[in-house]
Amino acid sequence: MAATLELLTENGLGGVSVDEVARRSGVAKTTIYRHWPVRSALILDACTRLSSQHAAPDTGSFAGDLAALMGGMAQLLRTARWASVTPSIIDAAERDPDLATVHSRIQLEHSAPFQVIISRAVGSGDLPPQTDVQAMIADLLGPLYYRRWFSREPLDDAFVGGITERVLGRT
Amino acid sequence: MAATLELLTENGLGGVSVDEVARRSGVAKTTIYRHWPVRSALILDACTRLSSQHAAPDTGSFAGDLAALMGGMAQLLRTARWASVTPSIIDAAERDPDLATVHSRIQLEHSAPFQVIISRAVGSGDLPPQTDVQAMIADLLGPLYYRRWFSREPLDDAFVGGITERVLGRT
CATH class of the missing domain: 1.10.357.10 (Tetracycline Repressor, domain 2)
Structure with a gap:
C-alpha cells in the first residue's frame, strides 16, 4: 500500500500497475493479488486512504x-x-x-x-x-x-x- | 491533426505521442515536427480545435x-x-x-x-x-x-x- 500511494502521488493513476507496485515494494505479485484481486480494488483502497473521509x-x-x-x-x-x-x-x-x-x-x-x-x-x-x-x-x-x-x-x-x-x- | 484528434478522443492525452500520430496518419515525424516543434504545441492546437471558443x-x-x-x-x-x-x-x-x-x-x-x-x-x-x-x-x-x-x-x-x-x- 505504501508503494501504491507513492506511485499514485508521483505519477497519477497511469503510474500504478501491479507490476510496478511489486517492483517498488519487493512484494510478490501473487501476494498483492491475494489482498487485492484486481487492480481497481488496489486503486480504490489507495484512493480511499488518500482522501480521508x-x-x-x-x-x-x-x-x-x-x-x-x-x-x-x-x-x-x-x-x-x-x-x-x-x-x-x-x-x-x-x-x-x-x-x-x-x-x-x-x-x-x-x-x-x-x-x-x-x-x-x-x-x-x-x-x-x-x-x-x-x-x-x-x-x-x-x-x-x-x-x-x-x-x-x-x-x-x-x-x-x-x-x-x-x-x-x-x- | 485528424489523427491527433482521433487519438485524443480515444485515449486521452496519454495516448498522444508524435510516434503514434506519425503511425496513424502516415505522415513522417520530421514533417510533424516542422508544423509543431514540440508535443505540447501539437496538443494545444488539437485541444483548441476540440473546445471551440x-x-x-x-x-x-x-x-x-x-x-x-x-x-x-x-x-x-x-x-x-x-x-x-x-x-x-x-x-x-x-x-x-x-x-x-x-x-x-x-x-x-x-x-x-x-x-x-x-x-x-x-x-x-x-x-x-x-x-x-x-x-x-x-x-x-x-x-x-x-x-x-x-x-x-x-x-x-x-x-x-x-x-x-x-x-x-x-x-
Whole structure:
C-alpha cells in the first residue's frame, strides 16, 4: 500500500500497475493479488486512504455545519495528495467502468456529509422544504473544485467563506 | 491533426505521442515536427480545435448574455469531445509545466467571455461595483463542471437555468 500511494502521488493513476507496485515494494505479485484481486480494488483502497473521509458535523446550526464542512474540504483541496491524483481518476473514469465506480465512490464520500447536513436543515426548517439538495451541493462544491482544478486560483478563507455566505444568503 | 484528434478522443492525452500520430496518419515525424516543434504545441492546437471558443454575446441585457453563455457551455459539456479529454489535460497539468500552460490557455478561453459580460454589467450598473468577478465566474462555471466531471448528474436545462437564476437573484 505504501508503494501504491507513492506511485499514485508521483505519477497519477497511469503510474500504478501491479507490476510496478511489486517492483517498488519487493512484494510478490501473487501476494498483492491475494489482498487485492484486481487492480481497481488496489486503486480504490489507495484512493480511499488518500482522501480521508469527512463525518457530517453537528454543531447545532446549519451555518456552523456548513462552515465546518467547507473549511475541511478547502483544506483537503489545498494540501491532500488526493487532490493531485483526482484528475487521473476522473480521466480513467471516462473510459474504464471499474474506475468510474471508484470515482463515484470517492465522489459520494465527499458529497454525502453535505447531503446529511442539508437534509437535516430541511427537516428542522432551517432550509425551505423545496430545497434542491443536489443543486445546493453543486453550488457549494462546484466553485471549490473549479478553483482547485480549473482556474487554479487560491482557495483562501475569504473565497470559501464567500461561497457559504452567498448560498446561505439566498435561502 | 485528424489523427491527433482521433487519438485524443480515444485515449486521452496519454495516448498522444508524435510516434503514434506519425503511425496513424502516415505522415513522417520530421514533417510533424516542422508544423509543431514540440508535443505540447501539437496538443494545444488539437485541444483548441476540440473546445471551440465562445465569443462574448451581446444581447442587450446581462441576463440574456448570461443565459446564452451558460447554455453554450452546458451544450459543450454535454456533447463535445473536449469534455472527455479535459480530465487528462488537467492530470498532465499537475505534473508537466508545458501542459499546465496548455490547460491555462483553454481555461482562459472558456472563462474570458464570462469576464467580458460581467465587467460590462458592472460598467453599466446592472451589477454592483463591488462585484467579485472571479468569484462570480466560479459560482457559474463551478456547478456545471461539478456535474459533468464529478457527480456525473445530468446537465439539463432546469439545472443550468437554476444556477443563473440563483446568481442573478442575489445581486
